[in-house]
Amino acid sequence: MGTAERRGAPEESVAVRSAARRGDEAPDRDIPVRERDRESDGQQQPNHRPLWIEEPARRRRMPDPVRTAAVRAVLIISVTLIQAMVAFLCTLAGSWLAFPMVISSVASTVVATWAVVDVWVTRQVYNQRYGVVSEPSSTARSLRRERRARRRQQRAALREQERIRRRGGTGQLSHS
CATH class of the missing domain: 1.20.58 (Methane Monooxygenase Hydroxylase; Chain G, domain 1)
Structure with missing residues (x-):
């Protein structure tokens, strides 16, 4: 095929020639249209592998x-x-x-x-x-809960004693 045959007649416009060429092959000129259409249908080529696989970082980034x-x-x-x-x-x-x-x-x-x-x-x-996270351990948390519960009971007992003392201290249930 000669140069004149490849380029087409001089009266053809560049747009017509490029449109005709685009109909035959993909933009990168290596892949025929049939393979490009198959990829767009959702079918991948059998040898398709990802270029890389992302893995989580082993260590955190330095500050x-x-x-x-x-x-x-x-x-x-x-x-x-x-x-x-x-x-x-x-x-x-x-x-x-x-x-x-x-x-x-x-x-x-x-x-x-x-x-x-x-x-x-x-x-x-x-x-x-910045690195120390103040997070109490489970044992420290449970000990603190126990101390709070004991203090609550002591305060409740003191309030009860004060109330009894205000009534007169006899501990009578009725005024007979």
Whole structure:
């Protein structure tokens, strides 16, 4: 088939040619119309598998301040490792830059250690402020219920004694 046959006659409009082409195949030109119609009928191809399966997260997401400190620590540690590598290579090459790089690597190691400790401290502070859920255990709850019931009984007994004392204290049921 030649170029002229594929394109059609010059008097045909582009819209007519593209409409004719769309009738034969799907927009991506790989899937014939028959397969596309079968998929729209609700029948799936037998080899259809989902790309991924969502699983629940194993651990909860880190709180924002802790995550910020952790990212900062990772960046500082990576810069420290790069500095140490450059210092080592400069030492092997005998470059004048070796001594300043070793000194900066030592200082950077101190800063990286501080950054790791900062992550740990930030995590502890966050857990102390927001992490403790004040939820009494079942035994503490039952003990509190028992104490309240005893206090209620004692108050009821005291009220009864006061009422009897106000009547005259004789305990008579009738006024004869």
